[in-house]
Amino acid sequence: MNAQQLKNSILQEAIQGRLVPQDPTDEPASALLERIRAEKERLVKAGKLKKKDLVVNPISEDEIPFDIPDSWEWVRMGDITVIARGGSPRPIKEYLTDAPNGLNWIKIGDTDKGGKYINSCKEKIKPEGLKKTRMVHPGDFLLTNSMSFGRPYITNIEGCIHDGWLMISPYAGVFDQSYLYYILSSAYAYKQFCDKVAGAVVQNLNSDKVADSIVPLPPLAEQKRIVAKIEELLPKVEEYGKAQEALDKLNAELPDRLKKSVLQEAIEGRLVPQDPTDEPASVLLAKIRQEKEQLVKAGKLKKKDLAVKPISEDEIPFEIPDSWEWVRFGTITINRDSERIPLSVDQRSKLVKSYDYYGASGVIDKVDKYLFDKPLLLIGEDGANLINRSTPIAFIAKGKYWVNNHAHVLDYQNEDLMKYMCLYINSISLVEYVTGTAQPKMNQEKMNSIVVALPPLAEQKRIVAKIEEVFAEIDKLKK
Missing domain, CATH: 3.90.220.20 (DNA methylase specificity domains)
Structure with missing residues (x-):
């Protein structure tokens, strides 16, 4: 009552x-x-x-x-x-x-x-x-x-x-x-x-x-x-009534709070146990570096994309397991913005009903001039949600789709790393990487400077699987 x-x-x-x-x-x-x-x-x-x-x-x-x-x-x-x-x-x-x-x-x-x-x-x-x-x-x-x-x-x-x-x-x-x-x-x-x-x-x-x-x-x-x-x-x-309202508010917020807590445990290495037989994150970093060097030789990346800004002690927010590494976001990411496929207005009008359109926060019914046809990580580039985080700012797009100019388009060495980076971006505050208040914006340079706690690839898979399992249970609380 x-x-x-x-x-x-x-x-x-x-x-x-x-x-x-x-x-x-x-x-x-x-x-x-x-x-x-x-x-x-x-x-x-x-x-x-x-x-x-x-x-x-x-x-x-x-x-x-x-x-x-x-x-x-x-x-x-x-x-x-x-x-x-x-x-x-x-x-x-x-x-x-x-x-x-x-x-x-x-x-x-x-x-x-x-x-x-x-x-x-x-x-x-x-x-x-x-x-x-x-x-x-x-x-x-x-x-x-x-x-x-x-x-x-x-x-x-x-x-x-x-x-x-x-x-x-x-x-x-x-x-x-x-x-x-x-x-x-x-x-x-x-x-x-x-x-x-x-x-x-x-x-x-x-x-x-x-x-x-x-x-x-x-x-x-x-x-x-x-x-x-x-x-x-x-x-x-x-x-x-006030007590009931507070309880109702708490119950309504509880699923999201639980999810945030689970994500925080995940990125700090406390959600799943470490396995000493896992190939450490340092090996994964070396493989990513090698792939990027090949892309530079092929003319698909520039030498500046290999540059790594050192991470200072002041930037490290928490301790991580020995098999993990602190890295810059841009170090493990391949930016695909420049690889968008331009289409004419006539081509777009013919294809508009065939593909989804991804903006900064989901599927919308508008067409831009670029088309992608592989799984990629999209991160909102501007908007209040960069700060208030009322909904996820990052998600993985699949199939064939359009992307507007309000989202960063990012690729990874494999989809497991992409999934981990998606949940990582959605778990942290981006305030320090955002410029402007009336029109918040996170440009590519700021995004690439984000400090990331990177687990071994095998542990990333276990983390993602555990989160999907736990989130499914949390979602039952809403029903």
Whole structure:
């Protein structure tokens, strides 16, 4: 049960007379109704009400949804309150004013959802607009009647209301103010309102529909006890809600946190055991160096691509096993950006439906002028995700595909090394390799300078396999 459900349950217990005990010495609710009847008769004699306002619409047995205590009464809202709709002088812009004599113009935007009171408003209207609207006073109830209808508020200010509001003014002495607020806030009241607007093309909660609603009326003394109990319990419900939200947030974040933790263990050499028979990473580096030298001879790489900037002690973030090596990203990477295959516009239009398109963060439906047809590692070159890392910045593209100019295109001696480098890049912070804040960018030089903890190739395979196994288990937590 979440906090809102718990609150609904408390309010339901309250309006069914089960939240606090009844006191046989309380003046029954029937006495309140007699006083209202007498007040209405007085107002009829004074010409402020019409005789038809004395007519009470009976409540049938079929309308009563639950039992209430004997000292309570079922009543229609229209029999114990005055309900009226607001209005708007039009065009409203011509009536808005900053003048000191302006009247408060209370809008739904001046409320806090879930709040109880309206304490201020942002706009005022000219006094001459009053004849087209309705004035409300501190203590009046306001009920939204369109869009998010059925939300009650108590106004603490005097002002005018537009036609998105209903004003509800109880007859004196019938309701404790907060008790009426909690009735109108209950799931029971909201369901009645929903039932009354169901099927309408425009779901507006007009005054007649609210007036026809029925509510349970306790003795006034019991209303006060109910309010006291509700206000004792609601802070605890709020605390529970905050704790539940924190737990839900933790649960939602847990899979990603676990994955980050697993990746960190992996790149520090603690996820799988080392095997002394593995060919060390130094041998792998020598093979990569040899392959690059051959590419230089073939004119596919430049001599500068063989240059290696030494790694200082200050750059090493953690210890690694003896069989591992600290290397620069560019040392073990072959950049394929310059090998993109250019195609004409005409060629692209014919091939557009045949190939995927990879941008910095996934497959998108746009075509660039380059085509690849082998597995390659793509790393985003720019964008906020380089810093906030809300989604992986690196992934392996396969098949035949287009790549835009927002991703680095990288090749490796073998796919096992590529897989390891993909997870490595996704596990570390790239902040120190990124330039710019408004438009973050990681150029090739910065990318190539990334410091990498490189395991033996056989251990890379074990790491990748273990991560895939563990991630599959973590993903089950989301289901």
